[in-house]
Structure formats: structure tokens, C-alpha cells
Amino acid sequence: MSKKAVLVVSFGTIDIEVLKKSIESAENSFKVAFPEYDVHRAFTSQEVIKKLAEHSDLQVDGVGEALKKLAAAGYTEVHIQPLSIVSDKTYTHSKEYITSLIRSKEKEFKKMTVGRPLLLSLGLKGHPDDYHIAIEAMKTQLPELGSENAVVFMCNGSNQLEYATLQLKLADAGIKNAFVYTAEGYPTFEGVLRQLKEIKAREVVLIPFVLASSEHLLKYLAGDNVDSAKSRLEAAGYKVSVCRTGLGENPAIQAIYVQHLKDALLALEMRHGQRKGPAHA
Incomplete structure (x- = not known):
């Protein structure tokens, strides 16, 4: 054998x-x-x-x-x-x-x-829609989204068209108050701040869109340093909570x-x- x-x-x-x-x-x-x-x-x-x-x-x-x-x-x-x-x-x-x-x-x-x-895969010509399938899988990690709260996904990487596509696919799925940014490129964190302001959000849940949510990454995302995403959101007046689990879990x-x-x-x-x-x- x-x-x-x-x-x-x-x-x-x-x-x-x-x-x-x-x-x-x-x-x-x-x-x-x-x-x-x-x-x-x-x-x-x-x-x-x-x-x-x-x-x-x-x-x-x-x-x-x-x-x-x-x-x-x-x-x-x-x-x-x-x-x-x-x-x-x-x-x-x-x-x-x-x-x-x-x-x-x-x-x-x-x-x-x-x-x-x-x-x-984008779900065209008989192929599966990887984005839709992943979004459905992530719904168990998402809070109930109302008019004043939002989810922000931090993606590890830079200038990946897939992450901009993920933003569009979230909207297609009817998840309006969910926003995506990359650590080093586009979509940008500044763009997320503008969108949060536009929808008049008051509470934000930060979710690392990564396989393994290491302590190093969580420090970057939600550390006490002034340039972490959590600190910047709090400085902008939002109440912030952080999901600490990676997608691999x-x-x-x-x-x-x-x-x-x-x-x-x-x-x-x-x-x-x-x-x-x-x-x-």
C-alpha cells in the first residue's frame, strides 16, 4: 500500500x-x-x-x-x-x-x-465564492451590528486586492457596518476612520483577520502605545473592544x-x- x-x-x-x-x-x-x-x-x-x-x-x-x-x-x-x-x-x-x-x-x-x-475564487463561471463562504464562516465571531456599532478587520499585509474585494463582498452580504484595512497598505486605516465617522458609529470591535493571533500582533493591534489601532480609535472617541482569536481557531x-x-x-x-x-x- x-x-x-x-x-x-x-x-x-x-x-x-x-x-x-x-x-x-x-x-x-x-x-x-x-x-x-x-x-x-x-x-x-x-x-x-x-x-x-x-x-x-x-x-x-x-x-x-x-x-x-x-x-x-x-x-x-x-x-x-x-x-x-x-x-x-x-x-x-x-x-x-x-x-x-x-x-x-x-x-x-x-x-x-x-x-x-x-x-x-470570486464565484464566477461555476466556481465557488470563497469570500461569501468565508464571511458566512466568520459570522460566529461577529457581534450583532446595529446602527451605532461596527466591526473593523485588521488584515496582515499590504496592497492586496483581495482585501479590497473582501470589503465589497461584506457589503454584498448585507454586513454594512464592517470595514477592512491592511497593516501596511490599502485599504487604509485612515479610510476606515472616515467610514466610521460617516455612519456615526460609537462602538467598534477590532478583529484580527489572520490565521494566528499572536501576542506580538495583538500588541500592534490593541496595545497601550498611542499608534495602535485601539488607541487611535479611542482617541477618535470610540468605545473599543478586541477579539483576540485568530481565524485558525x-x-x-x-x-x-x-x-x-x-x-x-x-x-x-x-x-x-x-x-x-x-x-x-
């Missing part, structure tokens, strides 16, 4: 508690969904891998090293699901690297594919990543002529 593995790839975190709640929890969902596969972990950040090894007994491989070990262990089928939010530079570089490995390791792995990130978000890998596996089967039907990878 051939040995099969799922490699779950994320940026990583050095916060052990957050790792367990978000990344490990997401990995466990793959173990349930793919009982015939062995589930393995890899991080894309070499800095996180190094710091984690220095400050704990956890040893995590990078993607290349993980694949080498799987090949050496006799695995012939390896499928990779990145826990990326969008197709940003990290995801794109990782997929390009993995694609090159797929081509160079054809003799070692008979089957290999990569799932898409959380937000990619949400079972409905975990299920989306699982489905994206299932889509990739179906697409692989169709390319090999094993099955007919819609593929969304």
Missing part, C-alpha cells in the same frame, strides 16, 4: 499557545477529514523555525526539508494545503517553489498538488481549508482522467 501524506503549511508562530489553538487545531481538522493520510506540518518562515527551536523543544521543518523527509520515508503521494489567507507574496513564492519541487520530484512522488488560499474556517484541498485533489483526478465533474482548484 502506498504511503500518503498531507502537508499543512503556514507562516508559523513562536507563541506555543497560539500555535496549539490555531495551527495545530487546523491541522487536526485535516486528520479527521483525511484519515487515510498522515498529516505533517511545515512553516514558511525560517526565522520562526529558528526562534521556535531556540525557545522550545518543538522542531518544525521548512517546506523543502519536510518534502525531503517525506520522500526519504517512502511517501509516494503528498498533497499540500497552505493556511494562507490570500494569494500574497508568501503564498505565491511558496506555490512557485512547491511547483518546481513537483516537477523535480516526479520520480519520488507519484501524486502531488497544492490547495488554494482562503480567499481566491474557527472550525468553520478550518473546514474551508479542508474543502480547498479536496477541490485540488478532485482537479488532480480530473487531469489524470480518473473522474468527471466540476473542479475548483
Whole structure:
């Protein structure tokens, strides 16, 4: 019997508690969904891998090293699901690297594919609407929105069209008092401030739109420093509360990543002529 593995790839975190709640929890969902596969972990950040090894007994491989070990262990089928939010530079570089490995390791792995990130497909031409599905999954984390309260999502990254699209998709879903900004680009925090003023909001819930909500990120988002998002909102006169959980802790978000890998596996089967039907990878 051939040995099969799922490699779950994320940026990583050095916060052990957050790792367990978000990344490990997401990995466990793959173990349930793919009982015939062995589930393995890899991080894309070499800095996180190094710091984690220095400050704990956890040893995590990078993607290349993980694949080498799987090949050496006799695995012939390896499928990779990145826990990326969008197709940003990290995801794109990782997929390009993995694609090159797929081509160079054809003799070692008979089957290999990569799932898409959380937000990619727009719901056109028979493809699923990743945004609508993710928004539905996030509703369990949202407070009831009235005329005077709002939700602000902080996205990690810069100038990602996916986050501007997320803002439009939130409006399409009828969630009017929800706004999106990126840490280093567009949509901007200043734009969110203008929109909050326009709707005359009085209370704001800050939600990190990231996989793992680390202490470092929460300090940036809601620390006592004057330039944190929480401090700036309070200075503008808003009552502010903070959601401290990452998306990786949400079972409905975990299920989306699982489905994206299932889509990739179906697409692989169709390319090999094993099955007919819609593929969304």
C-alpha cells in the first residue's frame, strides 16, 4: 500500500499557545477529514523555525526539508494545503517553489498538488465564492451590528486586492457596518476612520483577520502605545473592544481549508482522467 501524506503549511508562530489553538487545531481538522493520510506540518518562515527551536523543544521543518523527509520515508503521494489567507507574496513564492519541487520530484512522488488560499475564487463561471463562504464562516465571531456599532478587520499585509474585494463582498452580504484595512497598505486605516465617522458609529470591535493571533500582533493591534489601532480609535472617541482569536481557531474556517484541498485533489483526478465533474482548484 502506498504511503500518503498531507502537508499543512503556514507562516508559523513562536507563541506555543497560539500555535496549539490555531495551527495545530487546523491541522487536526485535516486528520479527521483525511484519515487515510498522515498529516505533517511545515512553516514558511525560517526565522520562526529558528526562534521556535531556540525557545522550545518543538522542531518544525521548512517546506523543502519536510518534502525531503517525506520522500526519504517512502511517501509516494503528498498533497499540500497552505493556511494562507490570500494569494500574497508568501503564498505565491511558496506555490512557485512547491511547483518546481513537483516537477523535480516526479520520480519520488507519484501524486502531488497544492490547495488554494482562503480567499481566491470570486464565484464566477461555476466556481465557488470563497469570500461569501468565508464571511458566512466568520459570522460566529461577529457581534450583532446595529446602527451605532461596527466591526473593523485588521488584515496582515499590504496592497492586496483581495482585501479590497473582501470589503465589497461584506457589503454584498448585507454586513454594512464592517470595514477592512491592511497593516501596511490599502485599504487604509485612515479610510476606515472616515467610514466610521460617516455612519456615526460609537462602538467598534477590532478583529484580527489572520490565521494566528499572536501576542506580538495583538500588541500592534490593541496595545497601550498611542499608534495602535485601539488607541487611535479611542482617541477618535470610540468605545473599543478586541477579539483576540485568530481565524485558525474557527472550525468553520478550518473546514474551508479542508474543502480547498479536496477541490485540488478532485482537479488532480480530473487531469489524470480518473473522474468527471466540476473542479475548483
